Amino acid sequence: xxxxxxxxxxxxxxxxxxxxxxxxxxxxxxxxxxxxxxxxxxxxxxxxxxxxxxxxxxxxxxxxxxxxxxxxxxxxxxxxxxxxxxxxxxxxxxxxxxxxxxxxxxxxxxxxxxxxxxxxxxxxxxxxxxxxxxxxxxxxxxxxxxxxxxxxxxxxxxxxxxxxxxxxxxxxxxxxxxxxxxxxxxxxxxxxxxxxxxxxxxxxxxxxxxxxxxxxxxxxxxxxxxxxxxxxxxxxxxxxxxxxxxxxxxxxxxxxxxxxxxxxxxxxxxxxxxxxxxxxxxxxxxxxxxxxxxxxxxxxxxxxxxxxxxxxxxxxxxxxxxxxxxxxxxxxxxxxxxxxxxxxxxxxxxxxxxxxxxxxxxxxxxxxxxxxx
Numbered sequence: 255x256x257x258x259x260x261x262x263x264x265x266x267x268x269x270x271x272x273x274x275x276x277x278x279x280x281x282x283x284x285x286x287x288x289x290x291x292x293x294x295x296x297x298x299x300x301x302x303x304x305x306x307x308x309x310x311x312x313x314x315x316x317x318x319x320x321x322x323x324x325x326x327x328x329x330x331x332x333x334x335x336x337x338x339x340x341x342x343x344x345x346x347x348x349x350x351x352x353x354x355x356x357x358x359x360x361x362x363x364x365x366x367x368x369x370x371x372x373x374x375x376x377x378x379x380x381x382x383x384x385x386x387x388x389x390x391x392x393x394x395x396x397x398x399x400x401x402x403x404x405x406x407x408x409x410x411x412x413x414x415x416x417x418x419x420x421x422x423x424x425x426x427x428x429x430x431x432x433x434x435x436x437x438x439x440x441x442x443x444x445x446x447x448x449x450x451x452x453x454x455x456x457x458x459x460x461x462x463x464x465x466x467x468x469x470x471x472x473x474x475x476x477x478x479x480x481x482x483x484x485x486x487x488x489x490x491x492x493x494x495x496x497x498x499x500x501x502x503x504x505x506x507x508x509x510x511x512x513x514x515x516x517x518x519x520x521x522x523x524x525x526x527x528x529x530x531x532x533x534x535x536x537x538x539x540x541x542x543x544x545x546x547x548x549x550x551x552x553x554x555x556x557x558x559x560x561x562x563x564x565x566x567x568x569x570x571x572x573x574x575x576x577x578x579x580x581x582x583x584x585x586x587x588x589x590x591x592x593x594x595x596x597x598x599x600x601x602x603x604x605x606x607x608x609x610x611x612x613x614x615x616x617x618x619x620x621x622x623x624x625x626x627x
Contacts, residue, residue: 271605274549274596277589281562282546288539295535303572304580311572314530320490322524324441325434338445340438344523346427349500352520353419356504360512362415371409371510378402408509415507422507426500433492441489444482497522541565549596552606559597566590 288294303311320326325342361367378398385393411418434441501520508515541561548558566586573580575587595601602608 267604270596270599270601271552273592274552274555274601274604274606277562277592277596278546278549278551278558280546280589281542282550285539285542285544285546289543294539295531296538297531297535299569299572299581300531300534302581304577305571305574307571314534319445320486320524321445323490323493325430326441326445338442340434340441342427342430342434345430348521348523349423349426352501352518353423353504356419356507356518357416359518360415360508360515362419362507362512363413367510367512368409368412371405371412375402375405375409378405405510411507411509415509418507419504422500422503426496426503430493430496433496437489440485444486549602552602552604552608555602555606555608556597556600559593559601562593563590563597566593 297315300311300314325340325345327339327341328337356362378401381393382395382398382402384390385395385398497520504520505517545558545562545565548554549562566589569586570583570590573583575583600608
């Protein structure tokens with residue numbers, strides 16, 4: 255083997271090792287950043303997915319089009335058109351059930367809890383009286399008095415907790431009904447025009463082709479699509495804030511030992527912990543971190559590179575580059591080719607821990623051949 259060949263092999267060895275470590279470092283940092291932030295979500299990529307696989311990706315979202323949040327009910331078709339009604343009865347039923355859960359969970363208006371608070375108040379009053387009669391300056395009577403006053407308030411609040419919970423429920427039901435009343439026409443119009451190409455009448459393939467292929471019209475389509483999504487996002491945010499306020503105020507009725515309990519969660523059909531998007535959001539940060547660490551260490555490199563390739567293909571599939579106006583995925587495409595090279599060359603054996611596994615296998619194989627001889 256001449257000197258040039260050895261140099262070329264050494265350079266290839268170093269290049270592959272650096273490529274593996276660089277890709278691994280990128281995966282690892284992406285994963286750890288997501289873990290530290292604690293609020294990573296793949297919702298944006300899934301929601302904006304385009305192409306033939308878009309329905310599959312968007313099906314992972316909970317209430318992706320916001321119909322549940324906006325209390326939209328689909329009615330039978332009339333004259334070939336779908337009709338929608340806005341009816342918050344399901345939401346109100348869930349809220350009513352949440353009040354019942356809170357009453358049971360916290361034991362609102364409980365006589366036992368009231369007795370405990372009354373005893374604590376009496377004990378504090380006794381301590382304050384003794385300290386004042388003895389003029390004991392070591393006892394902070396002002397702090398004790400503040401605690402006694404707070405207990406007095408808690409006792410009064412405890413006695414009317416159930417009535418207060420009903421008032422909170424009624425106030426939020428009125429707020430949601432009011433909001434839906436004001437926006438129902440716009441909401442029904444939004445969903446009633448889904449059979450159009452984002453504002454272009456669905457009057458034949460020629461219109462579709464023009465809308466997609468002519469730059470100026472395509473820009474209009476994208477502007478309409480963007481405006482519709484922005485409006486829908488504002489509606490969903492407004493309704494969710496009412497849900498958040500209701501949940502917070504019901505939990506806020508807890509006093510004394512009740513307030514030390516873990517807040518109870520309101521059942522939200524559009525935001526389930528076991529939904530596909532929640533599972534994806536929990537898995538991806540750990541997936542990125544583990545795959546990145548394996549590639550950096552050169553451990554189980556072929557497995558890690560196949561996993562990384564599968565992930566990158568799924569990301570690229572949400573935004574196929576051959577479809578106009580997709581989010582650019584050029585970086586993911588380049589990285590996909592990089593992990594394919596890493597897989598094909600078994601790059602973990604070059605400056606990685608896989609070297610020792612492959613070396614041991616080689617030694618064991620040689621020993622076995624020697625024994626047979």
